[in-house]
Amino acid sequence: MPILQFENVSKIYNNVTKALDNISFSLDEGEFVSIIGPSGAGKSTILRCCNRLIDASEGNIWFDGKEITKMKKKELRNVRTKTGMIFQHYNLVERLSVMENVLHGRLGQKSTFAGMAGIYSEEEKLQAFQILKELDLAEQAYKRCDELSGGQKQRVGIARAIMQQPKMILCDEPIASLDPKSSRVIMDHLKKINETKNITCLVNLHQVDVAMKYSKRIIGVTGGKIVFDGSPERLDTATIHKIYQSSDSELITDVNVNMDENMNMRAAI
Numbered sequence: 483m484p485i486l487q488f489e490n491v492s493k494i495y496n497n498v499t500k501a502l503d504n505i506s507f508s509l510d511e512g513e514f515v516s517i518i519g520p521s522g523a524g525k526s527t528i529l530r531c532c533n534r535l536i537d538a539s540e541g542n543i544w545f546d547g548k549e550i551t552k553m554k555k556k557e558l559r560n561v562r563t564k565t566g567m568i569f570q571h572y573n574l575v576e577r578l579s580v581m582e583n584v585l586h587g588r589l590g591q592k593s594t595f596a597g598m599a600g601i602y603s604e605e606e607k608l609q610a611f612q613i614l615k616e617l618d619l620a621e622q623a624y625k626r627c628d629e630l631s632g633g634q635k636q637r638v639g640i641a642r643a644i645m646q647q648p649k650m651i652l653c654d655e656p657i658a659s660l661d662p663k664s665s666r667v668i669m670d671h672l673k674k675i676n677e678t679k680n681i682t683c684l685v686n687l688h689q690v691d692v693a694m695k696y697s698k699r700i701i702g703v704t705g706g707k708i709v710f711d712g713s714p715e716r717l718d719t720a721t722i723h724k725i726y727q728s729s730d731s732e733l734i735t736d737v738n739v740n741m742d743e744n745m746n747m748r749a750a751i
């Protein structure tokens with residue numbers, strides 16, 4: 483059974499902009515899939531439809547065997563606790579400590595009172611610390627988030643998502659604000675989490691070479707349509723040009739290129 487399924491999904495913003503045009507795909511549990519495509523292709527819209535941060539205009543979406551497109555608030559809250567999200571700009575509470583931000587991953591499972599009062603069990607605190615250790619952030623646990631580097635902040639974002647005990651993590655441009663070295667650290671952590679915890683990862687990326695290095699499957703989106711869905715080996719130059727609607731020679735197509743040298747190069751937009 484797929485963990486996520488889109489069936490004929492379209493999204494029209496403000497009755498004007500067709501961001502998604504009748505897309506269908508499904509993810510199996512434990513997959514690591516990247517979505518690539520030019521700016522405005524609809525990548526973020528796909529991710530946000532997965533947990534209904536955005537409502538699809540047409541079509542059906544299933545998560546973990548349940549149709550989410552028709553769910554009421556309470557059921558939807560349950561879906562959101564099972565889908566962690568990682569953002570380009572981290573979305574942390576900067577004035578709070580690393581530990582507090584990670585514990586926020588549990589808010590969806592708490593009563594409003596316990597959440598507002600910041601009441602967490604010893605077990606939850608130990609779990610949060612263990613996750614921080616796995617992400618090499620133990621030494622930063624009691625620092626304020628505004629004291630951290632971008633790469634460290636993104637690792638806190640990942641830790642918060644794992645604290646939710648999700649079945650799937652949605653990553654919206656997780657490395658777009660990071661330097662090549664920090665980008666590699668983040669992608670390595672995501673891959674490890676995917677492999678060791680069997681958490682399905684759906685990752686929006688601008689960098690074609692990163693998508694090719696880390697994913698077993700890539701979905702190429704352009705103009706709100708899926709124009710490629712397959713393994714990195716099948717993603718040839720012609721297909722990349724089709725996805726990016728470009729004949730630009732700057733497109734990164736060589737899988738064997740050194741990632742450090744190329745990660746900050748963007749596919750042509």
Ligand SMILES: Nc1ncnc2c1ncn2[C@@H]1O[C@H](COP(=O)(O)OP(=O)(O)OP(=O)(O)O)[C@@H](O)[C@H]1O
Pocket residue numbers: 495496499500501519520521522523524525526527528
């Ligand atoms: N809240 C919104 N209201 C109106 N139009 C929107 C909204 N969000 C996105 N769009 C439009 O929908 C289309 C798809 O946007 P989306 O953000 O999903 O693309 P993207 O591939 O993630 O782009 P980028 O790589 O630049 O983040 C674009 O034309 C965008 O301008």
